[in-house]
Amino acid sequence: MRWGRTYFAVQAIAGAAWWIAVFTFPFVRDVTLGGLNPIVVAAFDIPLFVGASALAALGVRAAAVVSTCWTVVVTIALAGYATVTGEAGWGVVIMAAATAGSALALCLVVVGRIPTDWMIRGPFAFRPAAVRPAAATHVVATFMQIAVFWGLFLVVIPLIAALLEQRWAIAIPLPAFAGPVGVAVLVAASALGIWSAVVMSTLGNGTPLPSAMPNSLVIAGPYRWVRNPMAVSGIVQGVAVGLILSSWLVIVYAIAGSMLWNYAIRPHEEADLERRFGAEFRRYRDAVRCWLPRVPVAPSSP
Template identity: 65%
Template sequence: MWSRLYFVAQALAGGAWWVAVFLSPAVREATLGSLDPVIVAIFDIPLFVCASAVAALGSRVAAVIAAVWTFIVTGCLAVYATVTTEAGLGVLLMAGAAAGSAVGLCFVLLGRLPTEWIVSRGPFAFRPANARASSFAHVATTAFQILIFWGFFLGVVPLVLAFVEQRWGLSMPFPPIAGPTGFVVFLLASALGLWSAAAMSTRGAGTPLPAAMPNRLVIAGPYRFVRNPMAIAGFVQGVAVGLLLSSWLVVAYSIAGSLMWNYVIRPLEESDLEARFGDEYRRYRDTVRCWWPRLRALPAGQIGAMHDADDVKAPVVS
């Protein structure tokens, strides 16, 4: 039902956009640059607008056509905008349509988002770490993970986004205080992330990543105040990097990542924790909030009551 409503909205929005393209030179220039709208319309109207309308009637083939075409247009338009510095707004609009079409297609074909693939396949599948490895090995592995993940998600991706934001003509001025504020916030968030990683790797016989989960229940350090300190640190770091780069697109990327984690990843993680640890995890979940820290750390006696024997596996509290 929701997928059909989405494709209805996409068809109407696509049709309205094409009307605006032919009626408004400003819209045409902002979204298509110097591209000939007639040539583009010959392909886009049947493959995007009409296919979305037919998909809204329940056609799986039309949904596939609309989604695939949307991804092709997004990629081609992104290359065009990066080379020519034109049509940046069009890239953003098509990227949003591509994401929506992908979600809609999943519901049309599967009736759901295949989120279970996250916990069962690939590098982020839930797996315990090697329990026989030394604490030094777990700390070293965690440090390597931090280097790779922070370097990619807080370095490479933001720099690419800031670059294309400039090339696509989408940059906006930030106040002078944004840079110093971002620097301070980044340091504080990084300290929280490192504290969380240290607590998980030294006390849990594992790492913060689901691919190498701790083997003991970890409710120490920042986990005594909030259930997801590493996630909080990561999202705040991303916003701070956006302030440092004066890039609203990086800030938006960080917010989008936090929403995806909260609504897609976190439910899977918490279901896994509850299934494996039952009342143990439920007590912790009911005592310590997910995002809003406690003013006082969880009392040591209460923490002890939550621990099982040393052979109990730990939840992925990250």
Template identity: 60%
Template sequence: MGWGRAYFALQACAGALWWITVFTIPAVRHATLGGLDPWLVAAADVPLFVVGSAIAATGSRAAALITTSWTGLVTLGLAVYATATTLAGWGAVLMIAATAASVLASLLVWRERIPTEWLLVGPFRSREADADASPARNVLATAMQIVVFWGVCLGIIPLVIAAAEERWRLELGVPPEVPILGVVLFVAASALGLWSAAAMSTLGGGTPLPIETARRLVVRGPYRFVRNPMAMAGIAQGVAVGMMLSSWLVVVYALAGSWVWNHAIRPHEERDLEQRFGDDFRTYRAAVRCWWPAWHPASASIAPRVPSR
């Protein structure tokens, strides 16, 4: 059985178990459905979610599509209901997770693989920076990218998530030291991110984003210690923002984003680097680890022998 079909089988069992607890445990019913009539919701959800998932587990593409569409619709409805009433917050969170997993499982059922190349659009579309661009222009472009991405990914989105967490009554009490530690972590991670961006824009002849990717392989600065210092910085910043906001959902958002980047974006990025820089990148990859920084910087012998084309 493929992974997509296996997930739908698991979802069918989990859905059936959830409905049993809804009708037998009032606390579960209140936390996930609030004041909604469970019989009315079950009349549609049992056939479309539970039975539909079971049929999708047999490999039915139509059932996978119908079940995933219904899951998304329920998620939207529960999110609106939880925001309006402050009830059923846990139900909204669980359905958000179910929708994301159902989409991935449906892709596996339909295509037998997850087409991660669909993510390579917009700022993630790979294109070398203009060869005539000056270092000052690359630094300015990098600064603009940082302002936009930090503002959206570390500002707007976490604030929206934290507001929903509060509105949906999902806050978890945290010690008063956590936000302070979050500030310390954010400052340290931001310093790493800025150091990495400076190295990429001044030494690489480009910017950190693939849409204006560096023309030269950067193996100096923080890249001597770890291959993905900007990604590490971004993950740590996201976790730090969650700590500062005392929001566990923001921490989950940061970790989920790191999972997507590692499994969906990074493989394409490293294939592109290997294609463009060949043995230079393979030597660098063998000498410097992807995520775990070395205590001592890599030897200067890993520096590219020739400049990028």
């Protein structure tokens, strides 16, 4: 709860500082509010955002709910306004970040923790795959998953983000070499992802999907060097797509996805693996890192 209240305190101070800047510097007003009347907006935002955040910092839970709900409403409304007019794009970015922070802080204030377990329920709950005599069945299912997930997370969402970035006038040009570098990195990361998927589906008798997880612990292929090569591949692919599209927003999207996976999904996945494979998984976890390969230490000279 303490961290949640601390966040709302920082948000109240930042919100007050932003409103002072809006009324002091026309540039700030233009890039964050566009043609909206700042007096009208302030009449609602100062009590419902700044004031409610300050009360939430003092421990008033109802104020935390009000501040968070208002932040969500403002973000959606401002995103619609920016998409129609091409104005206030940086305001959308700021409020989107505030929405994410407020939602997490609200969980800490009201629940006392961030309930990540809701993300692994229903079709996303961890369950072993049905045992099939032919590994090819799992390979086919795995590649179908790859087609869907790569199409959505590496094509559809990045293209929408890049288009909005241009429409909202928040694009930051990347160096000319970013595109070719992105293509090379995307090819390498995709190869790692396919290699990891094939190894998992053939040796693990399952798929990467949580609802059809491998029945055997896989420590071959790229899994000898990192515990989550498919996650590494996906994050690097997202960054590479951002370089190709010259979109900082897509790069941030990929990094945010990596943090979501690492802090919200991975602990549950590894707890499930430990329940199913026990000491075998604990030995593997202790020997192989999650993200970076362990560099062998050269023996010292006598």
